[in-house]
Amino acid sequence: MLFSSIPGLPEVKQKILQAVKNDHLAHALLFHGPEGSPKLSMALALATYLHCENPQEEDACGICPSCQRMGKLIHPDTNFAIPVPGTKDDEDSNGSKTEKVDYIASFRTFVQQYPYGNVSDWIYHNNIEKKQLNISKAAAKQIIQTLSLKSFEGGFKVMLIWCPEFLNTSSANALLKIIEEPPAKTLFFLVTSHPDRLLTTILSRTQKIMIRAFSDEEIKTHLVRTELCSTEVAVQIAPLADGNMREAYHLVHDMKDANTALIRDWFRACFSLDINVIFKFTENFGSTDKEGQKSILLTGINVLREVLLDKSDVIDLRRSSEDDRDFIHKLGEFVLTEEKIMKMYTLLNEAHYHIERNANVKIMFADLSFQLARIMRAKSTA
Incomplete structure (x- = not known):
């Protein structure tokens, strides 16, 4: 993983590189930021740069043996600790042995396939939906043992802990001393979207590196440059992803150019209270997979946002394409007041929440359709 392979965020990359060059890199770094931001990618890019045999001014060389091994996540001086199924303390499981799975090998594959993946993606990747994840005390002891060994190549040893919020109290406490006073040239990289869930004792021992969300332009440029979708589709996806590259990837697979047209036809059916069409939409919606359902609702939320901006004459903030703006303008002019927009916005957000939690x-x-119809058809108050 190279810094150049991460779309955008030039100021974050520069800050990290400057810390290395000025020898201001702390021995425990917390890479944190919103879901879908390149937290893990930044941590891996830094590890690649530190291991590189011929580092350049702005990045690792990408061609030396160390960079090649980091590209496959098999460098012997970069180790991983990840949440896996098991009891809170594996050594206290009454002697019962669980099936041994090489989750580190699985994690290497996972990162290659889902560089912006979250814990849910990790669970589905390993088919462990019904198992409780944690980073156990036994895993903490393994970390300490691994770091007690000398570096294979004489440089830095890196211990990357992905999702450290899964450290339970006993495992976190077991790591406190080594995080505070690690062996020479040993670095801890903690990567999380939830720093608020970490123990204060862990947080206080780390240097925080905030990894911001992607901008709309960075997402759009990346999707087009990597040929994941057309420019027209990228223009629609970027604002819906809201800085989350994971969501952008899902939308690429699930969102069609007709999504806004689908919302237009659905809203029209609700306004006219066309029962047959509404139930046809219901059947089609139910037959779509979860990510597709969420993308439709996100498109509806984005349409309402655009209507509100249009009504407020805030032209510079609009993200809709030219082809959709006539529909958006008419929706705001003849049907929706600001009060109605906010009510519909709340309903769509709640529906998105319930889909995440496996509602029927x-x-x-x-x-939802009949509630939207009731709002649209209600007489506006003066």
Whole structure:
């Protein structure tokens, strides 16, 4: 993983590189930021740079043996600790042995396939939906043992802990001393979207590196440059992703150019209270997978946002394409007041929340449609 392979965020890369050059790099770094930001990628890029045999001014060389091994995540001086299924303390499981799975090998594959993946993606990747994840005390002891060994290549040893919020109290406490006073040239990289869930004793021993979300332009440019979608589709996806590259990837697979047109037709059916069309939409919605359902609702939320901006004459903040703006303008001019927009916005957000929690989507969508119809058709108050 190279810094150049991460879209955008030039100021974050520069700050990290400057810390290395000025020898201001702390021995324990907390890479934190919103979901879908390149937290893990930044940590891996830094590890690659530190291991590189011929580092350049702005990045690792990418061609030396160390860089090649880091590209496959098999460098012997970069180790990983990750949440895996098991009891809170594996050594206290009453002697029962769980099936041995090489989750580190699985993690290497996972990172290659889902560089912006979250814990849910990790769970599905390993088919461990019904198992409790944690980083156990036994894993903490393994970390200490690993770091007690000398570096294979004489440089830095890096211990990357992905999702350290899964450290339970005993495992976190076991690591406190080595995090505070690690062996020479040993670095801890903690990568998380939830720093608020870490123990204060862990947080206080780290240097925080905030990894911001992507901008709309960075997402759009990346999607087009990597040929994941057309420019027209990228223009629609970027604002819906809201800085989350993971969400952008899902939307690429699930979102069609017709999504805004679908919302237009759905809103029209709700306004005219066309029962047959509404139930047809309900059937189609229920037959779509979860990510597709979420992308439709996100498109609806984005349409309402655009209507509100149009009504407020805040032209510079609009993200909709030229082809959709006539529909958006008419929706705001003839149907929706600001009060109605906010009510509909709340309903769509709640529906998105319930989809995440496995609601019956057909019942939910039918109810949502009739609630939207009630709002649209209500007489506006003066």
